[in-house]
Amino acid sequence: MANQFLALSLFVMLLSFFIVINAMSNFEEAKARPVLRSISVAFSTKSLVEEKAPSFVDAQGDSYTQGDAIDHVEALFRAQITGTDITKNSQGTIMHIRLPVRSFERGVGAAGESGLGPEKARSGAGGFFLPTLVSLLQAKKTGIPYHMEILLNIPQNPAEAFNKNPKIVGTALKQAGGYAEKLEAAGLPARLVNAGLTLGKEGYVDLYFRRYRPINPLGESVKQEAPGER
Incomplete structure (x- = not known):
């Protein structure tokens, strides 16, 4: 029991x-x-409809996390700014973007203003576009930064236009310089950006992105070391 x-x-x-x-x-x-x-x-003897794995979803648009820094910049412009015309050289090391001035201004802020602090400089495109662009150009992860050249289009050759009407050219230069100041205020080093004028369709701006190469006083390009190289 x-x-x-x-x-x-x-x-x-x-x-x-x-x-x-x-x-x-x-x-x-x-x-x-x-x-x-x-x-x-x-x-079961019934045929079931194929389903996607839970970790895979359809994604629209370009990714900012794949490819080289210049590919990230291209994806950023395509996703955030409309009306962009983007071309690259055969090696994919130089990129040219042409877009309306107004579209570019919506990304970096109003034109022709200087002395803006980082808070105001980040106001463009909902505070996302400008700081993201600055971060991509600095490329801290790869150690290979990119230089950005901003050329505001004017209907006449800049040199000839300056001789005829220096005041108008000065105003255009101030406007182009304002874009560079926005980028610098957002944290981009001055060595990675410059602005100027070029002959082209009025109301448009040309942007050129190329790998930054420091200037050697001896006249030769300084080789940049990738992270971990000595």
């Missing part, structure tokens, strides 16, 4: 243990779905 009570007690304790374990357990639906689907396929 005593043995029967002992066996019953052990059985109740074991049952209680599994009840507690079951109550404390949980599962992730995303991970459980493939298992349940596999069981359904194994014991």
